[in-house]
Amino acid sequence: MTGQNAATPLTDTPSVAAEEPTGPSRSAVDAALRAILRDVLALDEDQVAGFDGDTGLFGHLPELDSMAVAGVLTEMEDRLDIVIDDEDVDGEMLETYGGLLAFAEAKSVTS
Amino acid sequence: MLGFDQARELRLLVIAPLFDEANKFRRQTLEIMRRLDAEGIDSFLPDLPGCNESSTPLTEQSLATWRSAAMAAAKHIRATHCFAIRSGCWLAPPAVPGWLYAPAKPKQVLRGMVRARTLAAREAGREETAETLMAEARIAGIELSGWQLGHKLVRELEAGEFAPAETHILIEQAVISGAPLWLRAEPDEDAAQADALAGVVANGMLGA
Numbered sequence: 001m002t003g004q005n006a007a008t009p010l011t012d013t014p015s016v017a018a019e020e021p022t023g024p025s026r027s028a029v030d031a032a033l034r035a036i037l038r039d040v041l042a043l044d045e046d047q048v049a050g051f052d053g054d055t056g057l058f059g060h061l062p063e064l065d066s067m068a069v070a071g072v073l074t075e076m077e078d079r080l081d082i083v084i085d086d087e088d089v090d091g092e093m094l095e096t097y098g099g100l101l102a103f104a105e106a107k108s109v110t111s
Numbered sequence: 112m113l114g115f116d117q118a119r120e121l122r123l124l125v126i127a128p129l130f131d132e133a134n135k136f137r138r139q140t141l142e143i144m145r146r147l148d149a150e151g152i153d154s155f156l157p158d159l160p161g162c163n164e165s166s167t168p169l170t171e172q173s174l175a176t177w178r179s180a181a182m183a184a185a186k187h188i189r190a191t192h193c194f195a196i197r198s199g200c201w202l203a204p205p206a207v208p209g210w211l212y213a214p215a216k217p218k219q220v221l222r223g224m225v226r227a228r229t230l231a232a233r234e235a236g237r238e239e240t241a242e243t244l245m246a247e248a249r250i251a252g253i254e255l256s257g258w259q260l261g262h263k264l265v266r267e268l269e270a271g272e273f274a275p276a277e278t279h280i281l282i283e284q285a286v287i288s289g290a291p292l293w294l295r296a297e298p299d300e301d302a303a304q305a306d307a308l309a310g311v312v313a314n315g316m317l318g319a
Contacts, residue, residue, distance in 0.1 A: 039290040039291055042295050042296070063296070066231050066233075067256075069230055070224075070226040070230055071223070071294055074219060074223035074226065075294065077219065077222070078216070086229060086241050089230070
């Protein structure tokens with residue numbers, strides 16, 4: 001019975017797809033954001049792959065100084081095709097990987 | 112002007128990125144030029160007016176003055192081809208065939224520099240906004256990341272949409288693969304990427 005229930009959502013793809021008609025998928029934004037942090041901060045692949053929602057960024061990663069923040073935000077605009085305004089940038093957005101990802105996803109959907 | 116000159120037939124004008132990417136990509140630029148030298152290609156890296164050892168002030172420069180300087184350099188070295196990198200692509204002379212490596216967007220380069228300044232100001236406890244800085248910069252110019260930009264250059268960057276000339280071939284970073292070196296805080300080099308880039312240019316020039 002559990003097997004049957006588990007299989008049901010997988011076959012029900014049309015409604016799942018219809019729930020997220022706009023913006024790139026969560027995993028696409030996630031992958032792009034990890035690549036940006038890897039490229040700008042010169043982190044290795046394994047370290048970036050190990051980031052979770054609670055991983056500390058600004059104030060926790062020594063590589064992420066204010067020049068690097070500017071680089072990360074500019075690359076996010078370029079690769080995610082979004083616009084980031086001055087007032088978007090605050091401590092909460094940059095504090096954790098989860099915070100930055102949530103911000104990137106919200107911007108990707110609205111832009 | 113830095114160059115590998117043995118009066119060979121194939122002569123390449125190299126146009127470095129502007130501003131801080133010039134420093135970050137300098138080592139890699141030379142790595143590419145050394146490889147081309149080994150392939151029998153002369154290459155030249157000019158200092159643009161207002162940059163490096165140039166005696167003219169940066170504030171007087173604009174994309175227009177840099178474009179004519181790049182054209183003059185091409186004539187001076189009798190360039191058969193050109194290879195431009197990132198923001199250097201904006202200056203590549205359309206009359207000289209060549210390659211554009213990962214062209215930058217003028218507006219984005221300016222936004223990035225303004226953002227670095229507002230973030231640094233915020234860290235120092237001063238409040239500066241991009242909007243007020245830009246309003247001032249359009250009239251009086253502005254200092255961004257240590258670069259003193261004239262108002263004309265600011266306006267050009269702000270309005271600039273870059274469109275490659277038909278004579279130039281794009282090389283995207285995805286083709287070269289690996290992390291873009293111009294994003295790094297410190298200048299670095301990457302042998303595999305230098306091999307790939309020099310390979311594209313050398314094949315194009317030698318095959319022509």
